[in-house]
Amino acid sequence: MNGVHDMGGMHGMGPIRTGDDEPVFHERWEARAFALALAMAAWRKWTLDGSRHQRELITSAESADELLREMGYRAG
């Protein structure tokens, strides 16, 4: 595996945006999706591996920024 889900050593990703001052949740949906994923995890309908599998279904072609935005929604 070598792509957005295993990025160690990849080249050409540009500078790090080191900005420090940011809210815990950037948009309302982020907070709701995070809480939903956490609350639903309590039902134990999926495992850590299942969660990882869902995350890896997001293709490398999707941009890194979109990936970050989607992570909370798709895989918690």
Add this chain to the structure above:
Amino acid sequence: MRAAQHDHSHQAVPSDLTLRVKALESLLVEKGLVDPAALDALIDTYEHKVGPRNGARVVARAWVDPAYKARLLTDATAAIGELGYTGTQGEHMIVVANGPKVHNLVVCTLCSCYPWPVLGLPPVWYKSAPYRSRAVIDPRGVLREFGLELPEDVEIRVWDSTSEVRYLVLPERPAGSEKLSEEELAALVTRNAMIGVAKVTLLQPGAHS
């Protein structure tokens, strides 16, 4: 190009995701699987109660209490639990100590693994492609980007958070802090210092994180 992509995401994605998340929440509430009040409580917890102040207290305690530091470096999960910080994404903790000739840096090359009970939720840069890709091949360059220039004879150890293990860096106690109380020491410790992209200094950082 990067900025253009960023702007694009901001404008095009949220409305769609807002609707999808709202629909999902409605469905799960209807099925009796989640309680909206519980969601509010979870959000409040991670916005206001869990965060890097917790980790800072762990670090300050280790600086003033050698026995605690020894426990922290031997069984971090238990030692952190002594201060009441336990739970999701902190079940298997390892604390790595910086020294005059060793500097530790934490990354998650696979996604965004992060020790929630002591640091809260990760900042965007920690989850971003540039940090995740480069931390393991050019840690010195990455630190330079954060404004931290380390002497060549300082060894940098990079810890990649895979599976369930989560890392916390124990920064060096700054010189000249001998008279500070544990509470005053904790106030000096930043999130970035506990990830390993900064040192702890006596001056209060401008952007406290």
